[in-house]
Amino acid sequence: xxxxxxxxxxxxxxxxxxxxxxxxxxxxxxxxxxxxxxxxxxxxxxxxxxxxxxxxxxxxxxxxxxxxxxxxxxxxxxxxxxxxxxxxxxxxxxxxxxxxxxxxxxxxxxxxxxxxxxxxxxxxxxxxxxxxxxxxxxxxxxxxxxxxxxxxxxxxxxxxxxxxxxxxxxxxxxxxxxxxxxxxxxxxxxxxxxxxxxxxxxxxxxxxxxxxxxxxxxxxxxxxxxxxxxxxxxxxxxxxxxxxxxxxxxxxxxxxxxxxxxxxxxxxxxxxxxxxxxxxxxxxxxxxxxxxxxxxxxxxxxxxxxxxxxxxxxxxxxxxxxxxxxxxxxxxxxxxxxxxxxxxxxxxxxxxxxxxxxxxxxxxxxxxxxxxxxxxxxxxxxxxxxxxxxxxxxxxxxxxxxxxxxxxxxxxxxxxxxxxx
Amino acid sequence: xxxxxxxxxxxxxxxxxxxxxxxxxxxxxxxxxxxxxxxxxxxxxxxxxxxxxxxxxxxxxxxxxxxxxxxxxxxxxxxxxxxxxxxxxxxxxxxxxxxxxxxxxxxxxxxxxxxxxxxxxxxxxxxxxxxxxxxxxxxxxxxxxxxxxxxxxxxxxxxxxxxxxxxxxxxxxxxxxxxxxxxxxxxxxxxxxxxxxxxxxxxxxxxxxxxxxxxxxxxxxxxxxxxxxxxxxxxxxxxxxxxxxxxxxxxxxxxxxxxxxxxxxxxxxxxxxxxxx
Numbered sequence: 001x002x003x004x005x006x007x008x009x010x011x012x013x014x015x016x017x018x019x020x021x022x023x024x025x026x027x028x029x030x031x032x033x034x035x036x037x038x039x040x041x042x043x044x045x046x047x048x049x050x051x052x053x054x055x056x057x058x059x060x061x062x063x064x065x066x067x068x069x070x071x072x073x074x075x076x077x078x079x080x081x082x083x084x085x086x087x088x089x090x091x092x093x094x095x096x097x098x099x100x101x102x103x104x105x106x107x108x109x110x111x112x113x114x115x116x117x118x119x120x121x122x123x124x125x126x127x128x129x130x131x132x133x134x135x136x137x138x139x140x141x142x143x144x145x146x147x148x149x150x151x152x153x154x155x156x157x158x159x160x161x162x163x164x165x166x167x168x169x170x171x172x173x174x175x176x177x178x179x180x181x182x183x184x185x186x187x188x189x190x191x192x193x194x195x196x197x198x199x200x201x202x203x204x205x206x207x208x209x210x211x212x213x214x215x216x217x218x219x220x221x222x223x224x225x226x227x228x229x230x231x232x233x234x235x236x237x238x239x240x241x242x243x244x245x246x247x248x249x250x251x252x253x254x255x256x257x258x259x260x261x262x263x264x265x266x267x268x269x270x271x272x273x274x275x276x277x278x279x280x281x282x283x284x285x286x287x288x289x290x291x292x293x294x295x296x297x298x299x300x301x302x303x304x305x306x307x308x309x310x311x312x313x314x315x316x317x318x319x320x321x322x323x324x325x326x327x328x329x330x331x332x333x334x335x336x337x338x339x340x341x342x343x344x345x346x347x348x349x350x351x352x353x354x355x356x357x358x359x360x361x362x363x364x365x366x367x368x369x370x371x372x373x374x375x376x377x378x379x380x381x382x383x384x385x386x387x388x389x390x391x392x393x394x395x396x397x398x399x400x401x402x403x404x405x406x407x408x409x410x411x412x413x414x415x416x417x418x419x420x421x
Numbered sequence: 422x423x424x425x426x427x428x429x430x431x432x433x434x435x436x437x438x439x440x441x442x443x444x445x446x447x448x449x450x451x452x453x454x455x456x457x458x459x460x461x462x463x464x465x466x467x468x469x470x471x472x473x474x475x476x477x478x479x480x481x482x483x484x485x486x487x488x489x490x491x492x493x494x495x496x497x498x499x500x501x502x503x504x505x506x507x508x509x510x511x512x513x514x515x516x517x518x519x520x521x522x523x524x525x526x527x528x529x530x531x532x533x534x535x536x537x538x539x540x541x542x543x544x545x546x547x548x549x550x551x552x553x554x555x556x557x558x559x560x561x562x563x564x565x566x567x568x569x570x571x572x573x574x575x576x577x578x579x580x581x582x583x584x585x586x587x588x589x590x591x592x593x594x595x596x597x598x599x600x601x602x603x604x605x606x607x608x609x610x611x612x613x614x615x616x617x618x619x620x621x622x623x624x625x626x627x628x629x630x631x632x633x634x635x636x637x638x639x640x641x642x643x644x645x646x647x648x649x650x651x652x653x654x655x656x657x658x659x660x661x662x663x664x665x666x667x668x669x670x671x672x673x674x675x676x677x678x679x680x681x682x683x684x685x686x687x688x689x690x691x692x693x694x695x696x697x698x
Contacts, residue, residue: 161588175578175587178594273593273661290579294661302581309583 002093003141004062005100006069007047007054010110013087020077023048025127032133035072040065044133047103047124049117051110056100058137062092094329097141101325104145105152106159112314113158113321118149140339141332148328155324158317161310166197168306169277169298170204173245176275176296181205186243188212188236188257189250190222193279197247198226210243212236214250237265246276248284256284259292266292277303337401344411345394347420352386393418423477426470427491431525433463434498438522441514448589453511460518464498467525471495481548489551490528496559497521504563508599510591516566521559546621553614557607558675561647564603565672568665571596575662597661600668601654608651615644639681643674 008018023031028046035044035055043058055073059065074084091099099108104121106113125142128134134142153159162171170180177183185206187198190213198209209226212233213219219230231239236256240246250256257276266274271294278285278299290297360382364375397414437459444452471492474482482488501517504510570590577587590596618640622631631637650667653659659667 172578174592175574176593178592178598270658271661271663293663296578298581305581306583309587313588 002062003056003058003096003100003137004065004090004092005054005056005096006066006073006088006090007052008087008089009052009054009108012089017077017079017087018051018053020079021048021053021073022050023053025123028124028127029131032128032131035069036133038068038072040068043135043138045124045128045138047121049120052103052108054103056096056138058135066090094333097332098325098329100141100145101148101328102322104149105321105325107318107321107325111163112311112318113163115153115159121145121149137336140336144328144332144335148325151328152321152324156317156321158314158321161313163307163310163314165193165279165300165303165307166200168303168310169197169247169279170200171310172277172296172298172303172306173201173275174204176273177244179205182207183245184228184243185209185245185247186212186228186239187222187226188246188248188284189214189252189280190218191249191279194247194249195222197277197279201245201247202226206245210239212239237261240265240274241268244272244274246274247279248276249279250284252280252284253282255286257286257289259286259288262289262295263292266295279303334402338398340411341398341401344415344420345397348394348418349390351418351420352390356382356386423470423473426466426473430463430466430470431529433459433466434494434518434522434525437463438518441518445512445515453514456514460498460514461502464495464502467491467495467498480545481552484547484551486531487528489555490524490531492551493555493559494521494525494528496556497524497562500559500563504599508591508595510570510595510599512570512589513566516569517563520562520566546617550614550617550621553610553617555614557610557614560603560607560610561668561672561675562603564600564607564668567596567599567603568668568672571600571662571665572669575665593661597665600665604647604650604654604668608647611644611647615640636678636681639674639678643671643678646671646674 008021010018023046028048032044032046035041035046035057040059040061041057042060045056047054047056055069057065057069070081070085070088073088074081077084100121102108104118106115106117109117125134125138125145129139129142162168173180173183180201183206185198185201185208187194187209190211202209208228209223210228210231211219211223211226212231212235213222214233216230216232219232223230229239240257240262246257248256273294273296276285276289276295276297278297281300283299285297285299287297287299289295360379363378367375367378393414400410437456440452440456440459443449444456471482471488474488478484482492497517498521501513501521504517505513571593573586574590574593574596577583577590578593618637622637625631646667650664650671653664653667
């Protein structure tokens with residue numbers, strides 16, 4: 001009885017298809033029970049983000065469930081079943097679980113290793129558990145998924161290292177200052193990327209962000225927002241004097257920060273390290289400034305370079321993560337097999353006990369004149385024989401499951417051997 | 422038997438350095454673990470060797486060049502453990518341990534005899550003198566190692582090479598901090614060691630000629646240089662790369678002071694009658 005998944009993502013389908021199959025949380029709440037009521041489907045979890053829509057089901061007859069699901073999705077998308085199947089992928093058992101683990105660990109994401117998807121998977125499963133479409137199997141699968149994400153994150157660097165320009169700015173600042181707690185930043189001009197970087201710096205401990213702007217009123221507004229001091233444009237070099245990080249992004253055609261002037265500022269600073277992140281095009285900072293000792297000047301290309309280098313590192317880590325996931329999937333499936341055995345073993349024991357009881361009663365009737373110790377001994381004897389007879393097959397059965405040698409055929413044979421359903 | 426302990430320790434330390442370089446190049450966690458195990462065993466044997474010799478002699482063994490260099494190597498290894506445990510900067514191994522091993526090996530070619538004159542005049546004092554100085558120098562080595570890492574990382578950041586070493590080396594601030602600790606810890610040791618030496622020399626040689634010994638003059642130069650570095654650190658007068666450059670320069674002077682007696686006759690030369698290292 002395998003876990004299966006049908007779905008589409010940014011690789012398999014364009015946005016105009018994905019948007020038709022998007023499920024909001026409210027949709028999930030309505031649609032999951034509908035799916036559950038359809039034949040061959042025993043449990044349902046719907047995962048839908050802007051990059052993917054996937055329906056995880058637990059089914060006894062995967063191929064029949066597949067037909068049901070594809071029909072459902074084609075109706076929802078308003079496409080013919082033939083057309084929709086071009087965009088859909090379908091995985092069963094090992095592949096399906098592997099897919100889920102990879103998705104949750106960020107290996108299938110557009111930005112490799114991004115951590116948000118784990119939260120989205122969490123929400124999807126928790127919703128399904130709440131509305132009751134996820135039951136025994138998926139509750140356990142959910143638990144294993146969370147554990148896998150944790151293992152992947154702790155054993156690989158898949159989610160470390162910045163892969164966007166504003167985060168790259170933070171990473172560079174950390175490579176120079178270590179912790180950013182108590183450091184001060186200065187924002188020169190205003191641009192989306194610059195402000196985003198400023199926000200990230202603030203989140204990482206930068207204590208205040210001063211603002212310099214040609215329009216002083218604008219500087220005041222921004223300074224208030226980031227908890228720093230506003231400066232008029234003429235005071236630019238004074239402002240630089242007591243900050244650690246400068247972010248510039250002005251629309252100026254000429255460089256705003258000049259070599260000779262910044263050299264003097266460095267002397268006044270006692271050559272304390274200064275990071276200048278120049279995100280403007282054309283550049284705001286004279287490039288020679290990068291040669292001054294203890295000034296670390298990075299322009300937009302340098303930040304992109306950091307991002308590129310980090311992406312490559314993540315790709316390498318993704319290979320390691322993929323291997324970890326494969327072993328985790330086999331562990332999960334093994335665990336499931338053991339779980340499947342429990343009811344079989346329980347009914348075997350139950351059946352044996354029933355036989356023992358009825359045979360014992362027959363004998364006791366015949367031996368009713370004998371003293372109680374004899375009857376007790378008879379009870380003990382029968383119990384002991386039955387248990388000792390069952391011990392070996394059950395142990396071997398479990399062992400086979402652990403070693404992955406247990407095929408469905410064998411389970412059927414085991415059942416018929418002891419006449420249990 | 423004692424000799425065997427020494428050579429086995431030398432062998433383990435050599436292996437550990439090789440393994441640490443494999444770790445640095447291949448980024449393998451296992452290599453780091455093996456290297457740590459090897460250097461731990463090697464250092465343990467070295468400590469055992471020096472302790473047993475100390476017991477046998479009845480005083481601090483650092484009274485001839487063989488023991489002195491080994492004692493320095495031991496201090497360097499121990500400091501490496503402390504700093505690695507403290508800061509968890511694994512690459513420190515590649516920057517500090519080879520220097521320790523260098524002294525470890527050089528020792529093997531040095532005189533193993535303690536001149537009689539030393540035995541007759543308070544070897545305890547000499548032990549304190551060399552002990553402080555060597556501890557100071559080992560601390561300076563840690564500063565030096567961190568400074569080299571600083572210079573590499575600084576270069577990575579300046580040249581925008583964001584490859585493997587960039588992400589593996591710690592931040593400049595952390596490296597400067599470690600370099601600072603080495604100076605803050607090492608300078609008082611250096612001062613104490615020199616003072617003990619002066620006191621001892623003044624008692625040993627009543628005339629003032631000892632003061633013009635090249636090694637002593639060189640030591641004073643080193644002391645003044647580190648006094649300045651120390652001052653810069655506590656007053657925060659010099660920061661960043663300027664401070665680091667000074668630390669590197671200081672350590673070059675320290676290394677030179679070890680070898681100055683080879684080229685210029687001195688009371689510290691072991692060939693000399695006074696034969697004091």
